[in-house]
Amino acid sequence: MAFRAAHVFATALFLSAAVPAAAQTAIKFAVDGPVGGPEALFLLPLDKGYFKAEGLDVVIDDVVSTVDPINRVVSGGYDLGLADFNVLIRYRDQHPSVPIKPIFVVFNKPSYAIVARRSRGIAQPKDLEGKKLGTPTAGSTFAEWPLFAKLNDINPAKVIIENIAIPVRAPMLAAGQIDAALGASFRLYVDLKERGVPVDDIVLMPMANYGLQLYGSVIVVNSKFAADKPDAVRAFLDAFNRSLKETIRRPAEAVDSILKRDDTARKDVELERLRIAIRENILTPEVMADGLGSVDPARLQRAIEQIALVYAFKAKPNPDAVFDGSFLPPLAQRKIH
Numbered sequence: 001m002a003f004r005a006a007h008v009f010a011t012a013l014f015l016s017a018a019v020p021a022a023a024q025t026a027i028k029f030a031v032d033g034p035v036g037g038p039e040a041l042f043l044l045p046l047d048k049g050y051f052k053a054e055g056l057d058v059v060i061d062d063v064v065s066t067v068d069p070i071n072r073v074v075s076g077g078y079d080l081g082l083a084d085f086n087v088l089i090r091y092r093d094q095h096p097s098v099p100i101k102p103i104f105v106v107f108n109k110p111s112y113a114i115v116a117r118r119s120r121g122i123a124q125p126k127d128l129e130g131k132k133l134g135t136p137t138a139g140s141t142f143a144e145w146p147l148f149a150k151l152n153d154i155n156p157a158k159v160i161i162e163n164i165a166i167p168v169r170a171p172m173l174a175a176g177q178i179d180a181a182l183g184a185s186f187r188l189y190v191d192l193k194e195r196g197v198p199v200d201d202i203v204l205m206p207m208a209n210y211g212l213q214l215y216g217s218v219i220v221v222n223s224k225f226a227a228d229k230p231d232a233v234r235a236f237l238d239a240f241n242r243s244l245k246e247t248i249r250r251p252a253e254a255v256d257s258i259l260k261r262d263d264t265a266r267k268d269v270e271l272e273r274l275r276i277a278i279r280e281n282i283l284t285p286e287v288m289a290d291g292l293g294s295v296d297p298a299r300l301q302r303a304i305e306q307i308a309l310v311y312a313f314k315a316k317p318n319p320d321a322v323f324d325g326s327f328l329p330p331l332a333q334r335k336i337h
Contacts, residue, residue, distance in 0.1 A: 023055055024052070024055055024056060024057035025055055025056050025057065025229060025232040025235075026056075026057045026059075027051075027056050027057065027058045027059070027079045027080060027232065027236060028058075028059050028061070028077070028078040028079050028080075029042065029058055029059065029060045029061070029078065029079070029080045029081055029082075029236075030060075030061050030062075030063050030068065030069040030072045030073070030078045030080075030081035030082070031060060031061070031062050031063065031069070031081070031082050032063060032066065032068075032069050032081070032082040032083055032084065032217055033062065033063060033066075033184075034062055034064075034166075035062050035258060035261060035262065036186075036187065036258065036265075036270055036273050037186065037255060037258060037269075037270035037271060037272070037273030037274035037275075037277065038186060038273060038274055038277040039062075039258065040247060040251075040254040040255050040257045040258050040270075040274055041106065041240075041243070041244055041247055041254070042060055042082070042240070043060065043254075043257035043258065043261070044243045044246065044247055044253075044254045044257050045058075045239045045240055045242070045243035046058055046060060046257075047257050047260075048243065050239035050240075050242055050243055051236065051239045053239070054235035054236070054238060054239045055232070055235060056232060056235055056236060056239070058236070061078075065138060066084055066087055066138065066139055066140040066143075067087060067091070067138075069081035069082060069083045069220070070083050070087065070088055070091055070100060070220070073100050073220050073221070073222050074095075074098045074099060074100050074222070076099070076222055076224065076225075078222070079221065079222050079225045080219060080220065080221045080222070080225075080233070080236060081219070081220050082106065082217050082218070082219055082220070083102070083217065083218060083220045084110075084140040084143075084216070084217060084218075085102060085105070085110075085214070085215045085216060085217065085218045086110070086140070086143065086144065086214050086215070086303070086307060087140050087143060088100070088102060088218070088220065089304070089307060089317070089322060090143075090307070090311055092317075093313050093314050093315065093317070094314070096314075096315070099222055099223035099224050100220050100221070100222060100223060101220065101221060101223055101226070101323075101324045102218035102219065102220050102322070102323050102324065103218070103219055103220065103221050103226075103233065103237065103323075103324050103325070103326075103327045103328070104218060104219040104237055104240070104241075104292075104293045104327070104328060105215055105216075105217075105218050105292075105293055105294065105295055105323075106216070106217045106218060106219060106244075106282070106293075107215070107216025107217040107218075107277070107281040107282060108215060108216065108281065108282060108284040108286055108287045109206075109208045109215075109216060109280060109281050109284050110144075110207065110208055110212065110214050110215065110216030110217075110281070111141075111184040111185050111186060111187075111206075111216055111217075111277065111280070111281050112140070112141040112144050112148075112182070112184070112185075112206070112207040112208070112212070112214075112216075113141070113182070113183065113184065113185035113188065113189070113204060113205060113206045113207060114128070114133075114148070114180055114181070114182055114204075114205040114207070115173065115180065115181055115183065115185070115188045115189050115192055115202060115203070115204055115205070116128070116131075116179060116180035116181075116202075116203040116205070117173065117176070117179060117180070117197070117201055117202070117203070118200070118201050118202070118203050119201050120176070120179040120180070121179075122179060122180055122203055123203060124205075125148070125152035125154055125205060125210055126152065126153065126154060128154055128159050128179075128180060129154060129155060129158040129159060130158055130159075131159065131160065131179035131180060132160040132162055132177075132178045132179050132180075133159050133160065133161055133162065133178065133179065133180050133181065133182065134162045134164045134169055134172055134173065134177075134178035134180070134181045134182070135161065135162075135163070135164065135169070135181060135182035135183070136163065136164065136165060136166055136169070136182075137161070137163045139166075139182070139183070141182040141183055141184065141207075142182050144207060144212065144214065145182060146310040147212065147214075147306060147307070147309060147310045148207045148210065148211075148212065150309055150310055151210065151211035151212065151306075151309075152210055152211065162178060164178070164181075166183070169181050169183060169188065169191070170188060170191035170192050170194070170195050171195060173192055173195075173197075174192060174195035174196065174197050180203075185204060185206050185276060185280060186272075186273040186274075186276040186277045186280075186281075187273065189202065189204050189276070190269060190272050190273050190276070194269060206280065212306065213299055213302040213303045213306050214303045214306065214307070215295065215299075215300070215303060216281055218323075219237070219240070221233055221327070226327070230327070233327045234327050234329075237293070237327055237328060237329055238329050238333070241292060241293065241329045241333060241334060242333075244282075244292060245292070245336070247274070247278070248278055248282065248283065248336070251271060251274045251275055251278060252267075252271055254274065255267055255270045255271045255274055258270045283336065286299070287336065288336055291331050291334035291335045291336070292334040292335075292336065293325075293328050293329070293334050294325050294328060294334070295319065295323050295325070297319040297320075300319040300322060300323065301318070301319050304316060304317060304318075304319070304322065
């Protein structure tokens with residue numbers, strides 16, 4: 001895998017960092033999908049040696065499915081990962097004893113979105129009735145479709161769902177074989193533009209702008225690893241938080257970490273993806289006021305109540321049981337200035 005080879009190279013590159021190799025704590029980390037612009041958030045601290053400087057020898061791997069990073073961390077094969085918060089909440093409800101917990105919110109606002117064609121008669125959520133909606137039904141965005149439909153008075157029975165793979169999603173939408181599609185806004189919107197669809201024909205409906213109170217992607221940790229090596233977990237978040245703030249300030253530099261791993265990637269495309277993620281999913285008013293990484297307990301409670309509108313909890317959790325903020329860097333380091 002090209003990505004694997006690249007991070008092995010990057011690890012070797014920083015082997016001579018200030019911290020002796022023998023002192024390094026090995027960490028395996030799984031991102032939550034294919035590598036693109038937003039994954040630079042995790043590759044930059046690897047490439048700049050921030051993890052190594054914290055005494056960590058980090059290996060980063062990509063995955064193919066939404067639940068994959070959760071399964072990898074639960075199994076202990078991976079120590080940390082990036083996972084969808086709401087998929088994880090339901091997963092832990094189904095498997096209450098699994099050794100996994102979220103410790104840092106990366107996407108304060110989720111990237112779930114519906115991207116439609118105005119020329120297909122869609123301008124607002126209700127217009128999806130009677131239309132064909134393409135989506136990978138195993139994806140995290142489709143998991144929130146029932147809630148989006150309920151909050152926006154859409155009759156799901158009147159929407160034709162076509163289960164399609166991610167690689168054909170934008171081509172089918174561009175060709176008019178489907179009327180709309182589900183996916184992460186920074187992936188699907190940019191993909192559709194790259195297929196030549198005029199911007200004024202693209203209708204972007206981020207679910208968070210249509211009633212969803214949910215959080216998005218979070219860093220998760222294996223509970224046993226956290227108990228055995230709490231300092232390593234804190235060190236990982238310190239390095240990531242430092243790099244995240246740098247990426248927010250200089251996204252064009254961060255995207256180079258993607259380009260060095262994928263010679264087919266285009267800088268303008270991946271930079272647009274990253275900038276959308278920063279603008280829409282990371283730098284929200286809540287983050288600007290309260291800093292990166294944490295949760296607002298009242299909002300998290302509302303999110304849990306929203307999930308319960310379309311999902312029958314075995315035991316509805318409270319916010320304290322859902323998120324562990326004890327490993328976060330100090331607030332002063334997480335504030336955006």
